[in-house]
Amino acid sequence: MTGKEIITKFKTFFIEKGHVEIPNAPLIPENDPTTLFTSSGMQPLIPYLAGEVHPQGKRFVNVQNVFRGQGALDDIDEVGDNRHLTFFRMIGNWSLGDYFKKEQLPWMFEYITQHLNLDPEKLYVSVFEGYKEIPKDEESINIWNEIFSNVGIDPKERIFPYGPKKNWWSRAGVPENMPVGELGGPDSEIFYDFGAELKIHENSIYKDEKCHINCDCGRYLEISNNVFMQYKKNANGEFDNLPQKNVDHGSGLERFIMATENEPDVFKTSLFYPIIQTIEKQTEKNYLDFTREMRMITGHLSSSVFIISAGVTPSNKEQGYILRRLLRRAIDSFEKLKGRELSPIIESLVNQYKETDPVLVDKFEEIKNTILEEQGKYEHTRKEAIKFIQKKYSLTPTLSHRERIKGEGVGDELMGQTEISADDAFILYSTHGLSPTQIKSLGYVFNDQEFANKMKEHKTLSKTASAGMFKGGLADHSELTVKGHTATHLLQQALRDLFGTQLHQIGSNITSERLRFDFNFDRKLTDEEIEKVEQIVREKIKDSLPVHFEILPIEEAKKVGAIGLFDEKYEKQVKIYFIGGSGKEGDHNAYSKEFCGGPHVNNTSDIKSFKITRQEKIGVGKQRLYAVVQ
Ligand code: SER
Numbered sequence: 001m002t003g004k005e006i007i008t009k010f011k012t013f014f015i016e017k018g019h020v021e022i023p024n025a026p027l028i029p030e031n032d033p034t035t036l037f038t039s040s041g042m043q044p045l046i047p048y049l050a051g052e053v054h055p056q057g058k059r060f061v062n063v064q065n066v067f068r069g070q071g072a073l074d075d076i077d078e079v080g081d082n083r084h085l086t087f088f089r090m091i092g093n094w095s096l097g098d099y100f101k102k103e104q105l106p107w108m109f110e111y112i113t114q115h116l117n118l119d120p121e122k123l124y125v126s127v128f129e130g131y132k133e134i135p136k137d138e139e140s141i142n143i144w145n146e147i148f149s150n151v152g153i154d155p156k157e158r159i160f161p162y163g164p165k166k167n168w169w170s171r172a173g174v175p176e177n178m179p180v181g182e183l184g185g186p187d188s189e190i191f192y193d194f195g196a197e198l199k200i201h202e203n204s205i206y207k208d209e210k211c212h213i214n215c216d217c218g219r220y221l222e223i224s225n226n227v228f229m230q231y232k233k234n235a236n237g238e239f240d241n242l243p244q245k246n247v248d249h250g251s252g253l254e255r256f257i258m259a260t261e262n263e264p265d266v267f268k269t270s271l272f273y274p275i276i277q278t279i280e281k282q283t284e285k286n287y288l289d290f291t292r293e294m295r296m297i298t299g300h301l302s303s304s305v306f307i308i309s310a311g312v313t314p315s316n317k318e319q320g321y322i323l324r325r326l327l328r329r330a331i332d333s334f335e336k337l338k339g340r341e342l343s344p345i346i347e348s349l350v351n352q353y354k355e356t357d358p359v360l361v362d363k364f365e366e367i368k369n370t371i372l373e374e375q376g377k378y379e380h381t382r383k384e385a386i387k388f389i390q391k392k393y394s395l396t397p398t399l400s401h402r403e404r405i406k407g408e409g410v411g412d413e414l415m416g417q418t419e420i421s422a423d424d425a426f427i428l429y430s431t432h433g434l435s436p437t438q439i440k441s442l443g444y445v446f447n448d449q450e451f452a453n454k455m456k457e458h459k460t461l462s463k464t465a466s467a468g469m470f471k472g473g474l475a476d477h478s479e480l481t482v483k484g485h486t487a488t489h490l491l492q493q494a495l496r497d498l499f500g501t502q503l504h505q506i507g508s509n510i511t512s513e514r515l516r517f518d519f520n521f522d523r524k525l526t527d528e529e530i531e532k533v534e535q536i537v538r539e540k541i542k543d544s545l546p547v548h549f550e551i552l553p554i555e556e557a558k559k560v561g562a563i564g565l566f567d568e569k570y571e572k573q574v575k576i577y578f579i580g581g582s583g584k585e586g587d588h589n590a591y592s593k594e595f596c597g598g599p600h601v602n603n604t605s606d607i608k609s610f611k612i613t614r615q616e617k618i619g620v621g622k623q624r625l626y627a628v629v630q
Contacts, residue, residue, distance in 0.1 A: 014061035037067040041092035047597035051243040055573035058098040079299040087303035089253035097244025128186030129161035190224040194264040224251040278348040283337035293333040300330035422450035484515035493592040494536035544605035546583025560588040564595025
């Protein structure tokens with residue numbers, strides 16, 4: 001079964017059950033500078049899971065391209081085993097306060113056993129065992145008992161409860177790590193058993209350990225995650241019930257492919273093996289002997305291909321930095337195997353994905369050039385790093401740069417090792433962008449502990465600098481954040497009142513501490529202009545304007561003058577927030593009209609104060625304002 005067939009079967013199955021297909025959101029979230037990548041299918045649905053009304057209904061299905069290389073969802077270091085990827089396609093379905101466990105679990109079992117034709121004998125499940133005030137998930141246990149009994153399987157050997165580390169899902173991970181306002185819930189995962197005779201198991205470091213479904217040995221594979229999204233963290237660190245009980249289900253397409261092909265190594269599935277074979281050709285080495293390196297090349301390059309096709313180029317910042325890290329890791333492994341050319345591997349990758357992602361074919365040249373250019377830059381960086389050390393330590397270059405970089409023509413033992421200070425190693429890390437492993441591969445040794453201390457200092461500093469980056473903006477639905485959100489709409493309208501309607505939002509980030517609003521404008525605002533904007537917003541607050549939303553056909557929304565990003569390709573119905581007018585349904589005579597998921601305050605008078613605290617230029621023709629509300 002190809003990836004495309006699995007996707008089609010899934011969509012058909014859920015559409016027949018009344019689900020609406022929602023679009024694959026861009027890999028780099030639009031209009032949302034709070035998070036670097038789309039890392040789960042639920043990300044674009046957060047306001048609706050929290051209780052906002054969705055214009056298309058309550059049941060959704062989609063396939064979302066996700067990248068997991070940031071924050072709590074960072075799998076970059078996991079790549080190299082039999083199943084982890086940082087880029088994958090997530091097949092999902094959602095219930096926004098509609099059906100719940102007793103529908104979702106039997107449906108998934110039905111899809112997996114009757115549409116993917118997986119043998120029920122090979123399936124196991126996990127459920128939440130409870131934690132603090134959240135009880136054990138007896139309801140799911142009962143449902144699974146019935147499901148397994150119905151197919152003649154003794155449920156006792158199939159259902160396993162686990163704590164929050166394994167069976168709790170939130171974007172931030174375990175309950176302790178969740179910020180106030182973040183959504184989360186217990187989950188029930190489905191596992192596929194590749195069998196006790198698995199070679200990977202016998203050869204692995206786990207061979208003497210008792211195997212269980214969450215064992216890392218590779219025998220069991222988690223193929224499906226059904227999250228019962230029903231809680232929100234409050235300021236006391238406890239969990240409140242959301243206004244509705246949601247289902248957030250996601251399964252990795254690549255893992256379904258592994259299970260349907262009964263192939264415990266994702267890199268040996270029909271999706272990836274042709275790529276591995278191209279690597280074997282380019283390196284003249286065997287996958288069996290260099291499994292980890294070839295997995296890293298394949299895994300990191302495939303993520304890179306999708307990130308580049310989303311418009312990112314390697315740099316030292318944000319998405320560009322992550323891309324650079326991925327590419328350089330792939331290149332490290334490729335050089336270790338003394339590989340010849342990357343281009344045929346990129347070509348093979350695009351070929352393998354073209355059925356589900358034809359856009360890669362159109363962008364092939366751009367993708368290839370970006371990767372090859374970065375390969376050149378990386379080589380240059382390492383030459384510069386070598387020059388820096390040779391100068392600093394007055395070394396006579398005994399080996400040419402190329403030899404040092406590639407170990408060409410000499411055995412590792414002959415390349416020699418030069419001892420450098422942890423300070424200098426840190427300079428190579430922070431200014432030349434080389435990781436400790438990459439520094440070592442140039443033949444330099446240093447005190448690991450001292451280097452680690454330096455890193456720690458640096459991390460504390462940069463954490464302070466980037467606080468808020470991964471906070472997820474509106475994912476936090478605390479009172480102050482919601483007030484800040486409504487104030488942002490007022491701020492946008494006030495700016496348009498002053499400077500005209502060509503001015504519009506290009507991004508926003510709202511936390512309980514402050515709001516941040518980015519817009520297209522080519523200069524700083526004067527003090528008087530800032531004051532004027534503040535005055536308008538404060539006036540609107542004082543006027544106690546009602547806030548309400550309506551779901552409108554997109555054409556009508558445009559007609560009434562609503563502003564925002566309208567994605568005409570997919571959405572027929574959109575949700576518009578109105579601030580002002582009578583607040584009654586059908587009254588579109590409002591001060592601010594914006595396409596938005598919510599949530600908002602009910603009346604602007606709920607906001608007690610508004611103050612602009614700072615402005616900055618964030619790029620050509622781009623300004624940013626910070627403000628606080630109470
Ligand atoms: N949100 C869950 C995940 O991303 C299920 O969709 O794994």
